[in-house]
Amino acid sequence: MRWQIDETHDPDRTSWVASAKGHRDFPVQNLPYGIFAPAGEDPRAGVAIGDAILDLRACAVAGLLPAPASATCRDDTLNSLMAIAPADRVALRRRLTAVLTDPAMESIIAPLLYDSAVCTMHLPARIGDYTDFYVGIHHANNVGRQFRPDNPLLPNYKYVPIGYHGRASSVRVSGEPVIRPHGQRKPPEDDAPLFEPTQRLDYELELGVWVGEGNALGDPIAIGDAGHHIAGLSLLNDWSARDLQAWEYRPLGPFLSKNFHSTVSPWVVTAEALAPFRVAQPPRSEGDPPPLPYLWDAADQAHGALGLTLEVFMLTAAMRAADATPVRLSCGPATNMYWTLAQIVAHHASNGCNLNPGDLLGTGTISAPDREGFGSLLELTTGGSEPILLASGERRGFLEDGDEIIMRATAEADGFVPIGFGECRAVILPAR
Known part of the structure; x- marks a missing residue:
C-alpha cells in the first residue's frame, strides 16, 4: 500500500478534457483536491484537471463516486476527505481517473466541469493547528552564519527536527494580499x-504538509506509519519580518515576525499522485549522528524524499505596469531537507501530541547549497547587505510594497508525466 504506483500514473493515459493534455501542473496523472466556488455560488470540493475544475460535490450527489469518499466530497472543506484511509483515497483517485479518461463518460462529467479562470479558490481545509519546522539544512546554515559565523548550527539540529507552533488563523490562500506588519524592531x-x-x-x-488520519492524544505515530498520515502537499510561503524576528526570537523564537500572514497554494497534491516521484533521502554528511531509533525507518530513507523542483519568482509594481514577465529568483530541489516528511510527522507526535485531519505542517525554508537555490531574500542578499539587481534595473534587499512573490513546484521522474502544484502567490500592500 505504501506509495503505490498503479494505472492512474500511466504516462500513456490521456483525458478527454482537452486542456489536461500536456498541462504544466494538472494533467490527468495529478488530480489534486481543493475548495473552489463558481461565480456566484458557494464553496465546494473540486479536483483540478487541466484548466478546469471538476465539482466533486455534484459527482457525489450523482452517485458517481465510491464510498466512503463520496460522503466526504459533499463538504465545504477537505478535512473529512483528508481523514479517510489511504486505501479509500486510492479508490477515489482510480474512479476519478476512470471517468476523466473514458470517452463514454464525457457527456455525464462535462456538465460538472467549471472553467478555473472564473472560480474563486479557498483554503483547502479548516486548519486546526499549524506547525512550522526548520528542516532545510542549507537555509539553517546560511542564516546561522549571518548570526553565528563560528557556529551556524546549534548542537541539537542534527538530532531533532526543530519546529515551532505558528498561527493557524492567519494562514491565507494564494492570491490574498499581505499587509506589511508593524512590530518592534531595534536598530x-x-x-x-x-x-x-x-x-x-x-x-x-x-512545502506545506497536510495531515490526513490523525492520532489520539497520548498515542505516538510510529515512523514506519507516518507516511500514511500525510494526505498531501501544497506550496507554502511563511512570510517573515526579519527585523522583528532578530529582536524577538530570543529566548522563545519567532512570534509577531511570523504570525501576521502565511500563504498556501490552493491545491493539495495527494500522496498518491506523488508516488512515482519518491526518491531516496540524501545521505547525511560524514560524522553526522544517525537519527534516533524512533526517527529511523529504512524504507523511509530509501523512498522518503521527493523529486520536486522548487522555483521562486518576483513581479514588482513597475514590472507589472510594464506588462513584464516575473523574474526568477531561485530554483532548487526539494531534496535539500535534512529530515523527511515522515520524520517530522513522527517527531511531532512522538510525545503523544494529537494531530488532526487538516492540520498544516511547514517544512521550513528549503534552500540549496548554492546561491541559485536560496529560498529567501535573507540568504540571497546576505541580510540585505548585497541587494539583488532585477532585470527591470530595480534593486531589492528585502520586499517593497507592490512586490509580488510567486512560487511553483514541479515533480518529475523518468517514465512518468510531470505534475505541478499550481502557484502560491501574493502581493505586498502598505502597512495600515
Whole structure:
C-alpha cells in the first residue's frame, strides 16, 4: 500500500478534457483536491484537471463516486476527505481517473466541469493547528552564519527536527494580499526598540504538509506509519519580518515576525499522485549522528524524499505596469531537507501530541547549497547587505510594497508525466 504506483500514473493515459493534455501542473496523472466556488455560488470540493475544475460535490450527489469518499466530497472543506484511509483515497483517485479518461463518460462529467479562470479558490481545509519546522539544512546554515559565523548550527539540529507552533488563523490562500506588519524592531544604533512597519520583509519557500488520519492524544505515530498520515502537499510561503524576528526570537523564537500572514497554494497534491516521484533521502554528511531509533525507518530513507523542483519568482509594481514577465529568483530541489516528511510527522507526535485531519505542517525554508537555490531574500542578499539587481534595473534587499512573490513546484521522474502544484502567490500592500 505504501506509495503505490498503479494505472492512474500511466504516462500513456490521456483525458478527454482537452486542456489536461500536456498541462504544466494538472494533467490527468495529478488530480489534486481543493475548495473552489463558481461565480456566484458557494464553496465546494473540486479536483483540478487541466484548466478546469471538476465539482466533486455534484459527482457525489450523482452517485458517481465510491464510498466512503463520496460522503466526504459533499463538504465545504477537505478535512473529512483528508481523514479517510489511504486505501479509500486510492479508490477515489482510480474512479476519478476512470471517468476523466473514458470517452463514454464525457457527456455525464462535462456538465460538472467549471472553467478555473472564473472560480474563486479557498483554503483547502479548516486548519486546526499549524506547525512550522526548520528542516532545510542549507537555509539553517546560511542564516546561522549571518548570526553565528563560528557556529551556524546549534548542537541539537542534527538530532531533532526543530519546529515551532505558528498561527493557524492567519494562514491565507494564494492570491490574498499581505499587509506589511508593524512590530518592534531595534536598530543597532538605537538604545531602545521602535514600533513601526517592518523594513525587512521576506518570503520563505516551503512545502506545506497536510495531515490526513490523525492520532489520539497520548498515542505516538510510529515512523514506519507516518507516511500514511500525510494526505498531501501544497506550496507554502511563511512570510517573515526579519527585523522583528532578530529582536524577538530570543529566548522563545519567532512570534509577531511570523504570525501576521502565511500563504498556501490552493491545491493539495495527494500522496498518491506523488508516488512515482519518491526518491531516496540524501545521505547525511560524514560524522553526522544517525537519527534516533524512533526517527529511523529504512524504507523511509530509501523512498522518503521527493523529486520536486522548487522555483521562486518576483513581479514588482513597475514590472507589472510594464506588462513584464516575473523574474526568477531561485530554483532548487526539494531534496535539500535534512529530515523527511515522515520524520517530522513522527517527531511531532512522538510525545503523544494529537494531530488532526487538516492540520498544516511547514517544512521550513528549503534552500540549496548554492546561491541559485536560496529560498529567501535573507540568504540571497546576505541580510540585505548585497541587494539583488532585477532585470527591470530595480534593486531589492528585502520586499517593497507592490512586490509580488510567486512560487511553483514541479515533480518529475523518468517514465512518468510531470505534475505541478499550481502557484502560491501574493502581493505586498502598505502597512495600515
